[in-house]
Amino acid sequence: MSGPSASAMRDYLELVRAPAVLTVLGDTLAGGAAAGHPVGGRRLALPLASACLYAGGMALNDYADRGIDAVERPERPVPSGRISPERALGAAAALTVLGLGLSAVGGGRRSLAVGAPLAAAIWSYDLAAKRHPVPAALTMGVCRALDVLMGTGTADLRSALPAAAAMGGHTVAVTALSRGEVNGTDTTTAAGAAATTALVSASVLAGAPRSWRGALPVLAAVGVYAARCAPAQVEAARDPAARNALEATKRGIRAMVPLQAALAFRHGSTAAGLAVAAVDVLGKVLRARSARGTNREMSES
Template sequence: MGSSRIFAYLQLTRPANVVTAIADIWAGIAVAGAWAFISFDGSILGNEILFKLAWLSLSTIGLYAGGVAFNDVFDAELDAVERPERPIPSGRVSKSGAAWMSFILLVVGVIAAAQVNLISAAIALAVAILAVLYDYWGKHQNLIGPVNMGLCRSGNLLLGVSIAPSLLSSFWPLGLIPLIFVAAITMISRGEVHGKNRNALFGGLSMYLLVILVIAAMPIMHGTPIFEVIPFLALLCYMIFPPLIKAIRSQDPKLIGKSVKAAVISLIIVNASIASAFAGWQIGIIVLLLLPISLWLAKKFAVT
């Protein structure tokens, strides 16, 4: 397989987006309090947590990459009209080849999660099913579609929390944060091709504000100093609001696309904010280190 063929297959997986999914896992692990036990000193507990972090990170890579690649499989005919440069309609990747790659990636995601515990495997399987459901059916539904996509991210965050399964019963409501944020992105993205979706843009704006307010309240509820979270939220506002406001003013599909791209990448900042609220600013910085990687990949691969 030549380098151009490999690049085409990588395009299907949206590498910059995959990095944002890893941030979900790392934030979930912060919620579970497991970062405090990660070490490289050779201790049994430190190695165990480190291996679980690695398995869950691999799991989300498989789940996200497989899910978004299946999206192109199901959209092949539509992309032939609206996005003929995409790997499948351009002929650089066969539809059957893309489907097999997507399926294998999803299976890898579930198997990797199973190396942590059965609860993790069950959550990974649910995320895989939700992703395929969205690709095939959910994205065509005005109300259910954004919720469907948001549930994939919710499951991904809880997959990180599942490193300590007993905590899921306490922290499952945190899954509402990525659900609302991603539902907002999905709703806004409806105008990426044709524009003229002002109501959806304002709806997305209000949902972003809700997410920011909820995260800002977390330090108060969790007992973390609020100054540890504020810088991350300020960066989040800087990333998502200027391009969204421009899109609202112009209704230009290209500006809507830029707004969506900024929000997708900003999922890393959302996760860094959550991590800092539960585990301190140092862990928030660790999660935030994924941002430059995602931004670099976004220059080489499409985000939407």
């Protein structure tokens, strides 16, 4: 691959927040586990549908925020001039269409019937809702809940509602915290996020299988989830500075993966739980490689 092509690819991967895409792959697996769907076959297209819809939302986010980012985050692909606003919008549209197509492939019309309002919610968030704190958090929570429900399809929605509520509730808390990444958050918001983590953890454990063999994976995954995000949330409540809000947001996003695994294990799907756990390991490896690359560039500069 030539230098310019490789550079353009890196720019687009940065635009769609490629590493963060891993955090949505387990949504439909958790939803499918709640409905008793096996892992495999055409249903493997559903996590890819989630990834495309998420990536499209990230591209649309940078298109919509290009004015603000020019001041607050000028290094991003759009305000830096590496990707034009028109190309960012085109990428958002193409990824959304691809995501909807994959939802139809993986779950037929029943999953597409959930994917369509999910796509609408994503675009509504980026173009309007995120400008207002409460609608922004609620809309993001709805997006994550619908992503879980896309894994069940309209015929099995009721069975996956608790899993969707857990993921949606966690997302609301993380989104509220994320608004303080630049100027700081407040103690109430950060404490509310910590309380949400405790509530979500308790709700997942309450539905765990009664046998030790079934309960242990759930307990382990919930433990990883809470340990990953709760300390940073508590620290942000103690000191609501921007750096702490940013760290709590990052950890809250990464904590979604073990939460998805816990939900899959809770519903008895070992295959789905292990698949999500593998995604978590992959995310750690990629972050470590990225950190090494950044450190090497800094030492050579």
